[in-house]
Amino acid sequence: MDPSVLDRIDIRQGDITRLQVDAIVNAANTSLLGGGGVDGAIHRAAGPQLLAECRTLGGCPTGEARITGGYNLPAKYVIHTVGPVYSGKPKDAHLLQACYQNSLALAVAHQVRTIAFPAISCGVYGYPIDAACRIALETAATFLKDHPELEKIIFVLFSSRDREVYIERFKALSDK
């Protein structure tokens, strides 16, 4: 893989709500009206204005993405995407890939230069981290190749174990 692409991917452990980036991605549900996990953390940190803006959006189908302001977050925007509930069927991978792809497309349409993703679908929605991480990294690398204006994609993992999975998969991608 092209080093100029790989240099623009960053893998970290931590809380995505703390990141000073142009946009953070939320692993939301189809209502876009909040929930637990990273969704709950983002709404708590952004404040009630985020929920008020989300109410105007009328939900979001699985695999698609919507953008709002970041309000009290350090990030300017929140991109809300809805990952698949893991079923073990081929459609899971297509939908998860669409989440990353549609979030990135929405980001560049809003002149976002730096964006952070959590491990979409890998919590309550049960997607195995290794399979999900492969989709995340491959979709990111392909998108960066086609979009030189996007400076950085950061993957923020909540646990050190999940971060290790990403690092291992990233090494495999680098060797390709």
Ligand code: AR6
């Ligand atoms: N920063 C980064 N990652 C986090 C944070 C955080 N602050 N908090 C949790 N994670 P989940 P899903 C990780 O369950 O599987 C919500 O209720 C977490 O460890 O948040 O897509 C929505 O409303 C996991 O690896 O999202 C939906 O109903 C990853 O984020 C449903 O959960 C995603 O876990 C979506 O489920």
